[in-house]
Amino acid sequence: MSSAQPVAAAEPTESFEPEAISTASYSQRKLIWRRFKKHKAGVIGGYVVVALYAIVLLGEILAPHGVSHRYYKVVHCPPQRIHFFSDEGFHLRPFVYGIKGRLDRQTGTKKYTEDASLKYPLYLFPRGDDYSFYGLFTWDRHLFGTGKGNPMFLLGTDRFGRDMLSRIIIGGRISLTIGLFAVFISLTLGSVLGVTSGYYGGTIDNLIQRIIELIFAFPSIPILMALSAVLPADWPSHLVFTGIVTVLSLIGWGGLAREIRGKTLSLREADFVLAARVCGAGDARIIFRHLLPSMFSHIIVIATLAIPIFILGESTLSFLGLGIKPPMTSWGLLLSDAMNIHSLSLYPWLLIPGVCIIIAVLAFNFLGDGLRDAADPYSSR
Secondary structure (H helix, E strand, O other): OOOOOOOOOOOOOOOOOHHHHHHOOOOHHHHHHHHHHOOHHHHHHHHHHHHHHHHHHOHHHHOOOOOOOOOHHHOOOOOOOOEEEEOOEEEEEEEEEEEEEEEOOOOOOEEEEEEEEEEEEOEEOOEEEEEEEOOOEEEEEOOEEOOOOOOOOOOOEOOOOOEHHHHHHHHHHHHHHHHHHHHHHHHHHHHHHHHHHHHHOHHHHHHHHHHHHHHHOOOHHHHHHHHHHHOOOOOOHHHHHHHHHHHHHHHHHHHHHHHHHHHHHHHOOOHHHHHHHHOOOOHHHHHHHHHHHHOHHHHHHHHHHHHHHHHHHHHHHHHOOOOOOOOOOOHHHHHHHHOOHHHHHHOHHHHHHHHHHHHHHHHHHHHHHHHHHHHOOOOOO
16 A cells, blocks of 8 residues: 655745845945946046046146247137148148138237147156146256147147147146035035034024025025125235135035035934933034044035036136136136127137036036935935
């Protein structure tokens, strides 16, 4: 008699989420980095931002001419073209033709044409104008150029015959660093006041919020203009730079403080804050050792999105003649040469600093959007 043997019950299989397995051992910052790398626009913006700061930090080396060197014979010269071909055929080493000018009697302006009889080859690290590299050393080598005495103007010249490419590179240092310094001061002030406002509430919260509302009650551009006009006209360049940073910071901290206050309101009753209170931690320790570090990724996002606002603020002031003054230069100051339609119609290359401002602002916005979506994965859903 055959007896049916019992069939062993199949062991239940555990189902694991692939994402849970791959990210279980990751910290919050690593998870943010993993999500950020998937944001293509944010990654591209990050590369552009890094490239811009690398260019302006190495400005004197990358600029083919001295920022204040004037070539009076080639005022408002249009951009030159780099050539590989001539009547003699292909040239392995690129070159630019010489330029010759003639006065247009109808418009009263000078017209420039290429002089094919003069060819200036491009070299790496040729000798040129002397410069001091951050006070560390003095050098006369530039990344590329045609050599000393053979000027080359790839982006044209301005009304004083100064090379636009060199001035854009050096001017970008002022515009981009003002954004960094201004956002650092604003973020420091906004973080402390914002977290204090959100944590304590009550009278302190009302006082800080009324101050912010008072700042927002006035149009920002007139306030910036009024504060900038107060700066003494005889101040040296470094004091003007400091004054512009201070003016931008005083206007810009309110919005950052409100962002931090909102985040603090959502965290002040969190379990880790309650646990810190139970353990006897004081308010200062809770704020600076628990609340602010937990908002670090959020603060980085706010700072990244605020930098282009300060860049535009400095550009606006300098464009209107209330910001950076010569001998310093910035993108806004360079753009002021293109203030009237007549100049634009004759010298359209004067708008190139405006293109640089647009590229920088878009790059920071893309980077900020990528960081925001990475820090808060539910924001894009």
